[in-house]
Amino acid sequence: MRHSVYRIAAALAAAIFFSAAYAAEPAKPGLPSLQHPIEDLKPAAMLKLGKTADWVDVTPSAIWVGASGGNAVHAIDPATRQEIAAVPLPGEACAGLSARDGALWVPLCGAGDARGLARIDLPSRSLTRVLPFGPEEEGGVAAGSGFVWIVTGERQLLQIEAASGKIRRRIVLPPKSFNPLLAENSLWITNFGGNRLIRLDPRSGKILGSTPTGPSPRFLTAGAGSIWTLNQGDGSVTRIDAKTGSPLATIALGVPGHGGDIAFGDGKVWVTMAGVPLTAIDPATNQPVSQWVGSGGDSLKVDAGVIWLTDYHGGTVAAIPDPLR
Numbered sequence: 001m002r003h004s005v006y007r008i009a010a011a012l013a014a015a016i017f018f019s020a021a022y023a024a025e026p027a028k029p030g031l032p033s034l035q036h037p038i039e040d041l042k043p044a045a046m047l048k049l050g051k052t053a054d055w056v057d058v059t060p061s062a063i064w065v066g067a068s069g070g071n072a073v074h075a076i077d078p079a080t081r082q083e084i085a086a087v088p089l090p091g092e093a094c095a096g097l098s099a100r101d102g103a104l105w106v107p108l109c110g111a112g113d114a115r116g117l118a119r120i121d122l123p124s125r126s127l128t129r130v131l132p133f134g135p136e137e138e139g140g141v142a143a144g145s146g147f148v149w150i151v152t153g154e155r156q157l158l159q160i161e162a163a164s165g166k167i168r169r170r171i172v173l174p175p176k177s178f179n180p181l182l183a184e185n186s187l188w189i190t191n192f193g194g195n196r197l198i199r200l201d202p203r204s205g206k207i208l209g210s211t212p213t214g215p216s217p218r219f220l221t222a223g224a225g226s227i228w229t230l231n232q233g234d235g236s237v238t239r240i241d242a243k244t245g246s247p248l249a250t251i252a253l254g255v256p257g258h259g260g261d262i263a264f265g266d267g268k269v270w271v272t273m274a275g276v277p278l279t280a281i282d283p284a285t286n287q288p289v290s291q292w293v294g295s296g297g298d299s300l301k302v303d304a305g306v307i308w309l310t311d312y313h314g315g316t317v318a319a320i321p322d323p324l325r
Contacts, residue, residue, distance in 0.1 A: 066093025096140025223264025265302020
């Protein structure tokens with residue numbers, strides 16, 4: 001009888017242990033019913049650029065990607081998918097890129113002169129200037145209509161004359177505002193700390209209003225008449241009407257975390273996050289339609305039916321034909 005009691009007690013203890021261990025196991029990220037291995041996607045090209053690869057932008061003649069380990073931005077021919085230039089930088093490309101009006105603007109991190117805002121001349125693919133305006137971490141830059149906008153420390157949004165590099169206007173933002181986007185005749189800025197998207201008049205700098213989003217919005221994109229924010233707090237995406245500023249939907253993707261990116265292209269919204277390198281959203285239904293899990297991911301852009309997706313830790317960028325075409 002004592003042996004039976006011991007066996008029962010031991011079995012109960014084991015059951016409690018395994019139940020606790022199971023309960024403590026974190027939920028798998030993403031949307032399991034929509035998931036496929038990232039290995040199912042077959043890149044048309046894969047380029048090794050550096051120790052890390054991050055931040056992508058597209059021009060008609062090149063795909064531009066930042067890389068560390070020999071800090072530079074790399075130009076890739078979208079037709080041949082071969083590297084055609086590497087422009088050395090004095091610091092690391094550490095925030096979103098913006099190509100407009102013949103220049104690529106690259107926020108740089110580092111100490112002293114390494115920190116700033118680099119201007120790359122697109123025709124010559126050469127560094128022409130570094131302005132002394134450093135970015136916020138995981139921030140970005142917006143360019144257009146002769147100006148460049150960047151959020152720096154102390155809650156300041158700088159409006160900079162692209163030709164002279166002079167500050168035209170300083171605008172005080174709510175705390176923890178990070179990424180600007182010029183789209184639909186407005187300047188949009190994610191307010192990570194307030195769970196909102198701020199809208200400004202790019203001509204006057206006047207704040208026109210703000211819209212609630214999911215928790216901790218960081219990155220954003222424009223498409224289908226809307227602004228889309230990637231909310232790092234819960235890994236959701238919020239859709240906002242670009243004309244009215246009204247929220248239209250918040251779409252659960254289950255991809256919370258540091259980093260990541262969002263882009264519109266080929267009629268879809270694309271999201272990347274470490275562990276879940278790619279998710280596709282259909283704007284017609286505001287629903288995710290497919291998700292790929294595995295290693296890689298962190299930044300992306302879409303051009304002519306090709307997804308340019310970086311693997312941050314692998315230091316690579318992959319050209320992936322749209323798998324939903």
